[in-house]
Amino acid sequence: AQKVTQAQTEISVVEKEDVTLDCVYETRDTTYYLFWYKQPPSGELVFLIRRNSFDEQNEISGRYSWNFQKSTSSFNFTITASQVVDSAVYFCALIENNTGKLIFGQGTTLQVKP
Amino acid sequence: DAGVTQSPTHLIKTRGQQVTLRCSPKSGHDTVSWYQQALGQGPQFIFQYYEEEERQRGNFPDRFSGHQFPNYSSELNVNALLLGDSALYLCASSQGLTGVAGELFFGEGSRLTVL
Numbered sequence: 459a460q461k462v463t464q465a466q467t468e469i470s471v472v473e474k475e476d477v478t479l480d481c482v483y484e485t486r487d488t489t490y491y492l493f494w495y496k497q498p499p500s501g502e503l504v505f506l507i508r509r510n511s512f513d514e515q516n517e518i519s520g521r522y523s524w525n526f527q528k529s530t531s532s533f534n535f536t537i538t539a540s541q542v543v544d545s546a547v548y549f550c551a552l553i554e555n556n557t558g559k560l561i562f563g564q565g566t567t568l569q570v571k572p
Numbered sequence: 573d574a575g576v577t578q579s580p581t582h583l584i585k586t587r588g589q590q591v592t593l594r595c596s597p598k599s600g601h602d603t604v605s606w607y608q609q610a611l612g613q614g615p616q617f618i619f620q621y622y623e624e625e626e627r628q629r630g631n632f633p634d635r636f637s638g639h640q641f642p643n644y645s646s647e648l649n650v651n652a653l654l655l656g657d658s659a660l661y662l663c664a665s666s667q668g669l670t671g672v673a674g675e676l677f678f679g680e681g682s683r684l685t686v687l
Contacts, residue, residue, distance in 0.1 A: 462614075495660035495678075501660055503615070552649055558605065558630045558669050560676060562614030 461487050462505065462552050464563035471540055472571050479535045479566045481550030487511075492533045493551040493560070503549070509533060540570045574599060576679035577669075578663050584685045593638050593648040593682045597665030604646040605676065606638060609660040618661075621646050622669050658686045 461484040471477045494506040497541065507517065509526050517524045522537045537544055550563045577596045585591050595666035597604050603622045608617035617630035640646045644665075650657055660683050664676040 500680055501662075502680040502685070503662065503664075505675065505677070508675060551614075556664060556669075558603065558620060558676070559617045559630070560605075560607075560615070560664075561617075561630055564614050565612075 460487075460552055460554055460561050462550050462561055462563035464550055464566050466566045467564070468567045468569070470569045470571065473542060474539050475570075476536060477539050477540050477549075477568065477570075479537075479548050479568065481533045481535065481563060483531050483533065483550070483552050485531075486551055487555045490555060491553045492526070493553065494533075494535050495549045495551060497528075497549060497565070499546075504550075506535075522531075532540040537568075540568075542570050542572055544568060545570045576663055576665050576677050578661075578679035578682050580682055581680065582683045582685075584687060586687050587653055587655060589686075590649065590651045591652075591653060591684060593661050593663075593684070594645065594649070595663030595665075595679060596645045597663075598677045601665035601677070602644050603665055603666045603669055604640060604644065605664045605666070606646070606648050607662040607664065608632070609662055609681070610656075611659070615662055618648070620669070627669060636637050653686045655686050658684060660684075 480540045490511045492509045495503040522535045525534045547565045549565045551560045579594045605620040606618040609615040620628040624640045635651045637649045660681040662680045662681045
């Protein structure tokens with residue numbers, strides 16, 4: 459079965475701390491895509507990154523970085539020097555091949571305090 | 573370039589009533605998917621429309637139905653509302669059934685409260 463697990467329900471940090479959000483996935487597909495989305499209080503899911511299963515290179519975008527490890531089926535997300543504006547719910551997701559259906563984890567609520 | 577737009581943003585219904593939610597996809601997109609997000613949960617796939625037909629369906633009862641119009645906009649209908657239908661309903665659009673490598677664009681959602 460295809461499944462995404464985000465074990466951390468809530469994380470609270472103080473501004474400027476680094477924080478890592480964990481994501482573990484299960485899939486029977488040999489080729490797949492993984493995603494991270496941010497959901498601010500407005501409700502809209504904001505796309506952050508898409509990672510192809512063939513590309514295990516870590517990616518960095520400003521203060522955001524992603525560590526994809528196929529061997530442990532993990533796709534973790536790190537925010538460096540967190541800011542209050544980073545406070546949101548973050549979802550990790552896996553796309554089901556040939557359907558375009560996204561399978562989401564439960565989400566991690568990140569609170570960054572000033 | 574308008575993104576995905578949904579209406580209404582909030583609505584309150586009572587048990588047994590029916591509701592219709594609307595979605596206009598991002599310009600250039602022809603596929604619309606609907607997701608239900610209960611409080612504190614991740615979004616759950618309801619169904620997907622492409623070329624005015626339902627192409628994929630998640631584990632939702634027949635009370636949930638939809639439609640896609642020739643201009644690619646879509647409606648989600650829920651009949652005989654239950655308290656458990658209270659949720660944020662998200663619409664996502666893409667190009668083609670799997671999008672461009674699966675990239676979906678989401679609207680801000682319609683928050684339904686059933687009393």
